[in-house]
Amino acid sequence: MKIMLIFPTWTGEYGLFSYFAKRASTWPPLNLAYVAAVSEARGHEVRIIDGEAEGMTFKKTIGEVMAFDPDIVGMTATTPFYHLACELAKGIKEANSGLPIIIGGPHISILKEKSFDKPFDYAFLGEAEESWPIFLERFEKGEDLSGVKGLLFRDGNVVRSTGMSEPLNDVDSIPFPARHLLKADRYRIGTMRGMKRFTTIMTTRGCPFKCIYCSTKVFGNRVRRRSVQSVIEEIESVISKHNIRHFIILDDTLTLDRMHIADLCDAIERERLSITFEGSTRADLVDEGLIAKMAKAGLIRLSFGLETVDPEIRRLIKKEVPLASYSTANRLTNKYHIETLNSVMLGLPGETRETIAKTLAFLSSAKEIHQANFSIATPYPGTELYEMAKKEEHGLKLMTEDYSKYRRYGSAVMTVNKLSPSDLVELQNDGFVSIYSAPWRIMPMIRKSGIIGGLLTLMRVFKGMARKAFRR
Secondary structure, X not given: OEEEXXXXXXXXXXXXXXXXXXXXXXXXXXXXXXXXHHHHHOOOEEEEEEOOOOOXXXXXXXXXXXXXXXXXXXXXXXXXXXXXXXXXXXXXXXXOOOXXXXXXXXXXXXXXXXXXXXXXXXXXXXXXXXXXXXXXXXXHHOOOOOOOOOEEEEEOOEEEEOOXXXXXOOHHHOOOOOHHHOOHHHOEEEEOOEEEEEEEEOOEEOOOOOOOOOOXXXXXXXXXXXXXXXXXXXXHHHHHHXXXXXXXXXXXXXXXXXXXXXXXXXXXXXXXXXXXXXXXXXXXXXXXXXHHHHHHHOEEEEEXXXXXXXXXXXXXXXXOOOOHHHHHHHHHHHHOOXXXXXXXXXXXXXXXXXXXXXXXXXXXXXXXXXXXEEEEOOOOOOOHHHHHHHHOXXXXXXXXXXXXXXXXXXXXXXXXXXEOHHHHHHHHXXXXXXXXXXXXXXXXXXXXXXXXXXXXXXXXXXXXXXXXXXXX
């Protein structure tokens, strides 16, 4: 069969933020590349369209689909951009009403039948690497699909569900992602060491932590690790086939298993791979020995989730990381010249202007923290935060279930105590000004974002300072 897989363009939804969204978040759709690899292994012909990386409008995407003339189309979408996948699917159906369209990804996996909109004929729930080839075989032969785990499908006017798919136990068994179907030269990311061509890679699946703003309903709480040898072989394949030497490791917590990441770093050194990489972890799961080992193996950027400095809010969001760990961890990463990001969320349960002011004051005075990212807490379906907002707990109130507004930047969908959505957007801008008006943070920001991004950032800072002065 001929299979077309699509990741629709999305950054246009961010308006002023689209430059930064495109620069920082145009990542290879790894889930589609995995599905493509499994499909090719069974002899199917596959094409992937990454609408964002390829700058492809919906009209052009539909034209490419019709020209390829596939037997089936698959799409993926996250919550804030699910409506775009629906819109694109409708356009494809208008061009060819008989073409079967499948949707997958975290949004449909969590909301299931509630989001199984009419343009879609099938939906995959959870991990698809085992169920997808079974589906393809039965679909091609016109056989019954009720035995395919993790599937929604239409039986006339009735939606049938086979439940969630089972988590894949042997993650080493999955073929390496079909990166040859992506335009590798389109994926570039700014770092303190310049722009880098990159790809994404996973060494584990699952997260054991219970932070209320995250959902683990796709990969689950049980952590499954790939063998170090498998990861090394994939890295070597990427280097030899695509000449890419920078990797974003997508593991939920990079240093969760100290031995696993240490062994991987040793193997990178032993094989003399000469790569750079980055990832995210918790500030209390690093120490100098591990930081030094990762830096030697090529770590150039690490992200920590600070979220807030208020102890009661940290308790409510189940952020069980001592606040002192962030200063210690940032000092260590600075010592080893590792660019470090610290994420902050505004509008969490129990939030007030005073608690936000405490967080901003901490960041303004903490010279060891060079970069911080300010997002607005967003109650994605499937999270405990969503349930809290629905029940109006801890001062929260959900204002809309229009998921296209669940975007974290320049948009808020909850009130908390006396803070309205517009207040939170304004405070997000104030936070940005607070951190990036500090002189010691200007050059790191320019090195990371480039001249254009640096100028846009400075314009935002100056506008924000002017707004604050006007309010006074």
